[in-house]
Amino acid sequence: MNYTLHHLSHTDLDGYSCQMVSAHYFDSIRFYNSNYGKEINECFNQILATIQSSESQKHVILITDLNLTMDQAKEFESKVSICDKEIMMFVLDHHKTGQECADAFEWYYLDSSRCATKITYDFFSALYGKDEKLSHYVDVVNAVDIWLEDKPEFELGKVCMGLVSGAREVNKIMFPEENSKYIFALLSKAQEYFTCKEAHIALDDAIHGIKKSFFTTSKNDTLSNLVSAYNVILLTQNRDKMQISYKEYKGILTYNIGNVSVIGNDFLTANPDLDFFMDITSKKTISLRSNGKVDVSKMAAHIANGGGHHNASGGLLSNFKDAFIYDTIKSQVMSIITNKG
Template sequence: MNTYHLYHLSHTDLDGYGCQLVTQHYFENISFYNSNYGKEIEERFLEILEEMEKRKAAKNLVLITDLNLTVEQCEILEKELQNASVEARLLLLDHHKSGQDSYENHPWYLLDDTRCATKITYDFFSALYTPDTALSRFVDVVNAVDIWLDQDSHFELGKVGLGLVANAREINRIMFAKPNSHYLLTLLQSTQAYFDQPSPHIALDEAIHGLKKRYFRADKPDDTLSNLVSSHMVSLLTRYKERMSISYKGHKGILTYNIGNVSVVGNDFLAANPDFDFFMDVTSRKTVSFRSSGKIDVSKMAKALANGGGHPNASGGMLTTFKDSFVYDRVLSQVKEIISKNEEK
């Protein structure tokens, strides 16, 4: 089965990423996707179908883990796969009892509420291939905390891992899905070095800041974690800047989504990319922030687009017609349309 191209959709918590750490061990050709519950699952599945159509691999496996699907979602997924131009097998491995109806009606839906999804995934693939001692131990740590075995010797270590994933928000998941996935899986892989230390949960807890710095520092001079993250984000934005570019009245800008720390990242990006005139960040709450290096008065831009205002180089407002999305390209399309309609007035 590892000759397949694997499209692995999983949840966004420790158990979800733990499942992906397992498949990363067993598969060479993988595309990772992550989702919370609800509508996002369907949007991520459409992304999988789009990538599958482009790749046209001979063998494809769509794996969904740590996400319970409704009966309606199961039917949608089956129909979309049947209509795809490439053939793909579908497998879901989960432990949420709320998926019982879906499990009873779909043979590709495996449900076991006695183990976390990471353990179900590991047990499934290690039975097909070769068990791995180190990976098995990591799986036991995830299992202890995810199904809350508070008397288990791995429980406290699992709690630290739970917090590690929950607080690893340095790379925006919507804008940079692949870099975010790489970051989280690298952090989880690094945790295993602390499992044999005395009081491993304390050792790992104290090491997390350093693990994050090590990831973002790479070959850069040492600095604060905040500055290293900002530098990394500017590098990512620079790499993808043409894909993320927008224009307003002849001025070129970049659109980000829930970037955070707009003043630092925005100004650093504009300093590093003089071919861009403004920086625009929209959030899931419809608020929008603008930054400029002096080539455009963004207070006027904020007033025209978002009924806002501020300073010539730093302004904000609200895009009242903006509809939140889980897919960056749809956010980009919306903002381009808002700008286009404003320029037509």
């Protein structure tokens, strides 16, 4: 296959599992994940921008486990048609609400009797060959996603579903590639328990250790400390892209990072030349941490009608509109700070 595959999928077990299937069959893949609504549009535009800047001329856009509206389907088809690269696009969906699009577009395939992972596996395995281990995994996902309670794989699927929904340690907006690698690693490790006696219980008991094994490097520690160390490394590697300023001070902006006290302070310790750490959430709240150089309580009061302590404060950026691409989030926050003077 001489095409570069751009695989956009949902953010649940079924969505990520579709991507695990495509990763089994292809090497040249870029993964994108989205919930429903306008987030799909933002991700699709990101895919097109990536294609336009690529040296490769041939691309495939695969959308799985996401039900497009008629307006989205029309818009995406139009944008692909005017792109100066060779692009094939197809959707593999299992939501009945996609029926109108499936009836209107030949590239939109719908089958509500199977989960999207099974549709994807059946599609690619028919072309490139079946795989027994992968087929078993697909049956586990299918059992829980379309709620087949009488299937022996159902309880195991429930544990896998919880594993994905609880995998919040790596932020998908700031670090989408690393987030995908993390979830794929968890699900790959989970399959080692599929042949255990009472596999669903064995896997459930092992989840904490599975997570820790991903983040552990030279020495063991609490999961919280391991996750913080991992995120500090990612943030440090991306600090130039994520750097913001307030008056004469320099800091870094994160989005929904979680565990701000630990990660924020660990990051500032590792990057003493930066003055503050700011995290903004989808609820418009901000959390600020400082290494002593700037009074973030005054900063919070100035830009977010907030307050707190010299080195730990918070507030609300009421003009902030939630977004799904980090650069869009950063430009908004910088604009708000600049307008505050």
